[in-house]
Amino acid sequence: GGVSGLSAAWRLAGAGLDLRVLELEPRPGGTSAWGEDGVVPYPWGAHYLAAPNVEARATLRLLEQMGVVTGWDAAGRPTFDPRRLCHAPGERLFYEGAWHAGLAPVDALPADALEELERFHALEEELTELRGSDGRAAFQIPLDRSSRDPELLALDRMSMAAWLDREGYRTPFLRWYARYAMLDDFGGELEEISAWAGLHYFAGRKARTPELAGSRYLIWPEGNGRLVKALLERAAPRVSLGALVTSVRPQPGGRVEVDYVDVQRGEARRVEARAAILAAPAFVVRRIFAGGAAGELPARVASAWLVANLHVERPLDPNHAWDSVLYGAEGLGYVDARHQLTDLAAGATQRSRLEAPRQRTVLTYYRAYGGPDVAGARAALLGAPWASLAEGVLRDLAPAHPHLRDDVGRMDVMIWGHAMPRPRPGFLGPRPFEPVCALDERVAWAHVDQPGMALFEEAHASGVRAAETIAAALGLALGESWL
Ligand SMILES: Cc1cc2nc3c(=O)[nH]c(=O)nc-3n(C[C@H](O)[C@H](O)[C@H](O)COP(=O)(O)OP(=O)(O)OC[C@H]3O[C@@H](n4cnc5c(N)ncnc54)[C@H](O)[C@@H]3O)c2cc1C
Structure with missing residues (x-):
């Protein structure tokens, strides 16, 4: 039920298959999931898609279906719906006590730093x-x-x-x-x-x-959750949420047995399929699928992340940007879910925080845990009570927002234990760019662990590749590759 799995379903839609998605979480989207609070939807993970390269053909095809790609210029480059391109102010940096537009405070940097940056x-x-x-x-x-x-x-x-x-x-x-x-x-x-x-x-x-001179980021309030919704709408698979797949076994006679646990009911279930696509991290696939090419899956180290959604009553200051970053902070800053909505101007002329009109929004704060002890970081996060995690978020943002505590009506925190693969030195492996996709005649693998870089286009291409591999195995005519 992540981007790679739903992209595979999207590619196979219309091929006459009974598509079934088994997703362990109570919501679809994986690390591109989103939340809703009735005011504005907001991301729980991936929050933007940079304008894709023309080589990312499958992703551009999806964007065209969504109306986000509006056409193609004479040079064969896509044009985008301007409402999706992040409007100004896009990014800002809190550096030495003040906000600066963009991520490089050129007016405030010493000469040697400026020279290096240039x-x-x-x-x-x-x-x-x-x-x-x-x-x-x-x-x-x-x-x-x-x-x-x-x-x-x-x-x-x-x-x-x-x-x-x-x-x-x-x-x-x-x-x-x-x-x-x-x-x-x-x-x-x-x-x-x-x-x-x-x-x-x-x-x-x-x-x-x-048109990309201002910003090349395509954004939605719910981040890449919007892309997940688009995949779901177009693929229209049968989705079972709370379905933890425990074993996938090819059987003689061209069937694949898939065992899963219905997490809600605590019941074991089995599906018999003509083929299966395992759209999950490599370490999960190794546990649920034995044999075939499973032994060749790349070893990836996955970092833990903390994501906090802060529900605030009004803009924190007059010049909210989409992405606010604090120099020297522990976290990566936050994005504002309301940024691209057209009623944004309402808070723009206030003179002080207290004068700002009510304009509820959700600020999504991100923190990635680097360092060699990934298991330790994961365990520490999972063991920490909400109060200490929330306190850490408020403390990290305090230099720029000393009154944040008074403004936040609610804070939800998500711990991503295995948020994304780290492309460590050597990650390209002995055969660069030759992904392991077919695990067996009728079982394929898709996930960002495959390329080793967690980007929407990579998850999407990985899913499409798995779908086309399986279609070929089943003798289905899908036409030309979308990759
Ligand atoms: C905090 C965060 C921010 C990010 N920001 C961006 C961004 O701004 N832009 C961007 O392009 N990318 C971003 N990414 C990267 C993002 O991971 C990818 O874009 C993409 O969503 C990965 O999709 P995937 O399907 O390959 O993997 P996953 O998202 O890992 O999907 C795998 C799915 O499989 C499910 N699953 C696992 N095991 C089982 C099992 N045994 N049974 C059933 N289901 C199972 C999982 O629950 C999950 O839904 C971000 C990632 C994180 C964590």
Whole structure:
């Protein structure tokens, strides 16, 4: 029931199959799940999709179906519904006691930090355009379209920290900036992330059209939950929530037996299927499926994350941005679910917090737990009472929002034990970009653990690949690949 599984269902819709989704959680979406409180929906995990590269064909197809891609320009590049492109102010940074537009407080940085930042941005542009010896883009999305040039792949043998050292990036601001990005997308510290993955973060996105000059982020109040809803609507599978799959076994005669527990009733159930797609993390698949290619699944270390949804009565200050980040904080900041709604202007002219009109919204706070002891971080989070987690969130945001405690009507906290795979040095493996997909003749695997980078486009492509693999095994004609 995550993005990869629902993307597989989306690809198979219309093929005449009886599609069944078994999802252990009480809600669909996996790490792209969302919540509703009757005021404004809000994300529990993934909160944006950057304007996809033209190579992310399946994702662009979905966006076109949703009306988010409105057309194609003469150069074959997509145009987007402007209501979905994050409007200003998009990102802001609380740095040395004041908010600054964007993530780089250029007016406040010392000269050496500014010089490094400019050098880094110039390199970012260069790497975005760079092609390997095989003519492919050095860093591409989906990942498997990236160059196989050995010189580029060698970057996967060092950490992002080592690469920054080698290239002479030393100022505290640049190191913070790069660390923030690694925690934000990969849940790991600079020392824990492959330099190839780190540079992919900065150079993988190629969409550069005039309409994206303001922002290239596609956002919805419920974040990527909107994309999950779109997949569900179009695939229309039968979804069983609270269904914990415990075993998947291919049987002679072309059947696959799937055992699951109905969590609500505490009852064991069995489904007989013609084929199965296991759209779950590698460590889960290893437990529920024995044999076939399961032994070849990549080993991934998954970081823990904390996500808190703060229900507030009114804007915290006059200039709310979509994404507010605090320099030096433990967490990654928060996004405002109401940002893209058109009644936003209501709070914009207030002179003080107390004058602000009521305009309820939900602020989604994120914190990724880097560091080597992932199991320890996970256990500590799971064992911590709500009060101490909530206190930690308020404390972390206090430098920018000292009165936050008075403004929050409710705070819900979610612990993601295995939030996302960390692309550690060596994550590309011995056969880069050749994902293990078919586990057996009629069993396929889909998940962001496959590429090793947790992005919507990767989950989506992974699901589509699994669906097309299974369709071929069943002799179904799905037409041309959507990848
Ligand atoms: C906090 C957070 C923020 C993120 N932000 C972004 C973002 O802004 N943009 C972005 O592109 N990506 C973001 N991501 C990455 C996000 O993980 C991917 O975009 C995508 O949602 C991954 O989908 P998936 O299907 O591969 O994996 P998952 O989301 O892990 O889905 C797997 C599903 O399988 C279910 N499952 C597992 N085991 C079983 C079992 N035994 N039986 C039944 N069901 C089972 C799980 O409950 C889950 O629903 C974020 C991730 C997190 C955690």
